[in-house]
Structure formats: structure tokens, C-alpha cells
Amino acid sequence: MAKRTAATKKLTNKTCRQISELVFDYLNENLIPATKRDFEQHLSICPDCVSFLNTYKKTVAVTSSVNVEQLPPNVRENILAFLRKRIRRIGAILCFVATFLGA
Amino acid sequence: MLAYRNETEHSYSSEKLYGTSVAPVSRRTSSTAIPFRRRRETGRDETLLIERLKAGDQEAFETIFNLYSPKLYGVAKRILGEVADTEEVIQDVFWTVYRKAKSFRGNSRLSTWLHRLTINAALGKIRREKKHSKEVEYEEYLPKFQDDGHHLVRPVVDWSDTLDEKYAKQEMQGLLAQALDQLKPDDKSVVVLSDLEGMSDKEIAATIGLTVSAVKTRLHRARLFLRGQLAVHMGYSAA
Numbered sequence: 082m083a084k085r086t087a088a089t090k091k092l093t094n095k096t097c098r099q100i101s102e103l104v105f106d107y108l109n110e111n112l113i114p115a116t117k118r119d120f121e122q123h124l125s126i127c128p129d130c131v132s133f134l135n136t137y138k139k140t141v142a143v144t145s146s147v148n149v150e151q152l153p154p155n156v157r158e159n160i161l162a163f164l165r166k167r168i169r170r171i172g173a174i175l176c177f178v179a180t181f182l183g184a
Numbered sequence: 185m186l187a188y189r190n191e192t193e194h195s196y197s198s199e200k201l202y203g204t205s206v207a208p209v210s211r212r213t214s215s216t217a218i219p220f221r222r223r224r225e226t227g228r229d230e231t232l233l234i235e236r237l238k239a240g241d242q243e244a245f246e247t248i249f250n251l252y253s254p255k256l257y258g259v260a261k262r263i264l265g266e267v268a269d270t271e272e273v274i275q276d277v278f279w280t281v282y283r284k285a286k287s288f289r290g291n292s293r294l295s296t297w298l299h300r301l302t303i304n305a306a307l308g309k310i311r312r313e314k315k316h317s318k319e320v321e322y323e324e325y326l327p328k329f330q331d332d333g334h335h336l337v338r339p340v341v342d343w344s345d346t347l348d349e350k351y352a353k354q355e356m357q358g359l360l361a362q363a364l365d366q367l368k369p370d371d372k373s374v375v376v377l378s379d380l381e382g383m384s385d386k387e388i389a390a391t392i393g394l395t396v397s398a399v400k401t402r403l404h405r406a407r408l409f410l411r412g413q414l415a416v417h418m419g420y421s422a423a
Contacts, residue, residue, distance in 0.1 A: 096333025105404040109385075129335045132342035133327065139344035140411040144379040147360050149258035156267065157253065160275050164249070167279060168242060 093123040100130045104137050230294050237285045245282055252295065253278070255381070256302045262376045263306040265365060273305045280305075292390055299383075299391045303373050310369045320366040322405065325412025328423040337423040343415065350418065363413040371406040378403055 095103070100123050106112050107120055124131055236244035253274060260277075261270040280301055288297055328336040351359060364372055377383045377391060378399075385403070389396045412422030 096329070097335050098329040098333040101327050101329075101408075102404075105400055105407070129338055129340040132340040133335070135342045135344040136340075136415065137407065137411055139347060140407055140414055141379060143347065143356060143360060143414070144364075144375065144407070144410060145382075146356075147262075147364070147380055148357060149380055150261040152254045152257040153267070156257070156271050160253070160271060160278065161246070161249065163275050164245075164278055164282070165242075168245075168282065 093126060094119045095123045097123075097127065097130050097133070100124070100127070101133060104134060107134075108138065108141070231290065234285065234288060234290065234294060237281075238288075245278075248281065248294070249278055252298050255295075256298060259299065259376055259381060260302050260306045262364070262380060263303070263369065263373055264309065269309060270306075273302065273309055276305050277301045296387065296391050299377065299381075300393070303377075303392050307369050307373060322409050325409045325416065325422045326405075327408060327412070335423065337421040340423075341415075341418075341420045343418045343420060347414065347418065359414070359417060360410075363410050366413070367406050367409065371402050371409075374399060374402045375406045375410075379407075 100120060103112060103116065103120055107117065112120060124134065233244050233248060237248060256277060257270060257274055260273045261267070264270050264273065277298065281298065288294070330336050347356075364375065367375060373392065374388060377388045378385070383391070385396050385399045388394075388399045388403075392399075394402070415422045
């Protein structure tokens with residue numbers, strides 16, 4: 082790709098590095114209007130940053146599509162059985178202590 | 185590793201976000217998306233459940249377990265990877281809920297407290313057992329720039345449209361799972377809560393005890409790393 086000219090640089094207040102740091106807030110629409118304008122102005126003359134933005138957006142989209150693992154029924158039953166047993170045991174201990182103190 | 189908050193509940197001051205507040209990208213949502221009336225009813229139901237739990241009502245405890253265990257399992261499994269570890273963590277979380285219900289003061293939502301317990305338990309397990317051995321240098325996968333601020337490697341290739349063509353859905357899931365596993369555990373927990381669970385930055389901050397700004401920084405860095413990983417898999421420079 083051709084080297085940027087000084088004239089091209091003057092068309093934007095932001096560098097590509099700054100654009101990469103603003104992408105997060107741009108996508109969340111959290112940039113203040115002046116910064117958003119600078120961001121979009123830079124994009125209008127910088128195909129590299131357009132590519133960067135598109136691939137960043139795609140990364141977020143595909144990450145969001147990762148399947149969340151389901152709780153297997155047998156694991157659920159194991160956990161519940163464990164908890165019920167512990168609750169029963171602590172109940173029995175408390176009952177014993179109460180009886181002991183009462184006596 | 186981060187020093188996360190302890191198991192008891194804390195209140196959080198709201199952070200002032202700069203700029204305008206709008207709906208975020210992807211499937212991230214926040215409690216504000218729930219209609220007010222339904223939210224009020226849900227809140228009332230939740231308060232009753234918590235009161236019953238505090239009184240030692242086992243039925244209320246199991247209702248909370250049934251409501252939240254599938255979601256918390258998904259979060260812990262994605263962070264830990266192993267079913268056995270995840271089962272142990274979820275057991276510990278709900279046992280803590282039963283024992284420490286009285287310390288829950290209602291300053292945050294029940295789900296926030298449960299997520300915090302889960303993240304802390306999962307990261308604690310990784311720390312104790314030093315399970316995260318795959319140390320990958322983030323630097324290799326982050327974008328790089330020249331001294332004048334322009335991209336170091338040009339042109340930056342836009343592979344966003346060809347990614348789906350190159351990988352079948354199943355392959356993509358495997359690829360991403362592998363990339364997620366290479367994130368540092370603290371960063372992975374932020375990505376899981378944000379991009380997989382759809383929590384807002386503010387909710388994540390409240391859940392794991394970071395500032396909103398720290399959450400954004402971690403999330404952005406993790407996404408840059410994941411983007412770099414995908415670029416390399418596509419045969420392009422991560423830069």
C-alpha cells in the first residue's frame with residue numbers, strides 16, 4: 082500500500098493506534114460526539130482501520146456465539162445430593178447441641 | 185491475579201461513565217432491559233426467597249439452586265474447563281450460599297452475589313491448583329503500530345466475511361474455546377461474563393470487584409488477543 086502523504090495525515094486528528102484504543106467505546110456508543118466524529122473521519126480515509134474495526138466486531142460476534150455448557154442432569158443430582166447431605170448433617174449437629182445445652 | 189472481594193456482600197458506588205449511555209453491542213444486556221413492573225415483581229419474589237433462605241428454609245434454598253445453578257455451571261465450566269472441577273465449585277458456591285445467606289444484605293442483586301461467589305471459587309481453584317499452565321504471550325497477538333501511530337503491518341486484511349466460509353460452526357466453536365482457554369483466568373472471567381453471559385460492564389464490575397474502567401480495559405485487551413488468534417488461524421498477521 083502506498084505510503085501516506087502528509088496531506089492525508091492532516092485529514093484526521095487520530096492515529097491508527099488511537100483508533101484501536103477507541104474501538105471498544107465506539108462499538109458501545111460511549112464516545113463523546115467530538116471523538117466519535119474524529120473516529121469516523123479517520124475511518125473514512127483509512128481502509129486499514131476499517132478492516133481492523135470489522136475484524137474486531139467479528140471477534141466479538143463469534144465469541145458471543147460460543148455455546149454455554151448445559152448442566153448435565155447427573156451432575157445436578159450429584160450436587161443436590163451433596164448439599165442435602167450436608168444440610169442434614171449440620172441440622173443433626175445443631176439439634177444435638179441444642180439438646181445437650183437444654184439438658 | 186486479582187484480589188477479589190470476599191464472600192460477603194458489599195455495596196458499590198455507581199461509576200460515572202463518560203459519554204452517552206446506549207444499548208451495548210452483541211448480546212450484552214442489563215437489568216434495565218426488564219420492564220419496570222416485571223422487575224419489581226421479580227425483585228419482590230427474590231426478596232421473599234432470600235428471607236426464607238435466611239430463616240433456613242431448605243425449599244427456598246433448592247428453588248434458588250434450581251433457578252441459578254444452570255447459569256452458574258455454564259460460567260464456571262467455561263472458566264475451569266473440567267466437569268469435575270466445575271461440579272466441585274458449584275457445590276462450594278451453594279454450600280456458601282446456605283451458610284452465609286444471613287450476610288446477604290440485599291445491596292446488590294442475588295445473581296450478582298452468586299456470580300461473584302462462582303468467579304471467586306473458580307479463580308481460587310485455578311490459583312490453588314495452578315491449573316492454568318498454558319502461559320501465552322499476549323503481545324504476539326496484539327495489534328502493532330509504527331512510531332507515528334500507523335499500523336505496522338499493512339494492509340490490514342479484513343477477514344470478517346471469510347471467517348464463516350473457512351470454518352464450519354463446530355470448528356469455529358472449537359477454535360474459540362481453544363483461544364478462550366489461552367486467556368489469563370482473570371481476563372477469561374471478564375469475557376465470559378460479558379460476551380457469553382451478556383452482562384453490562386457495570387454489572388461485571390459489581391460482580392468481580394473491579395472498576396468499570398478496569399473491566400473495559402481487560403475486556404478490550406482480551407478481545408484484541410482473541411482477534412489476533414483468529415487472524416493467525418486465518419493465515420494473516422495478528423498485527
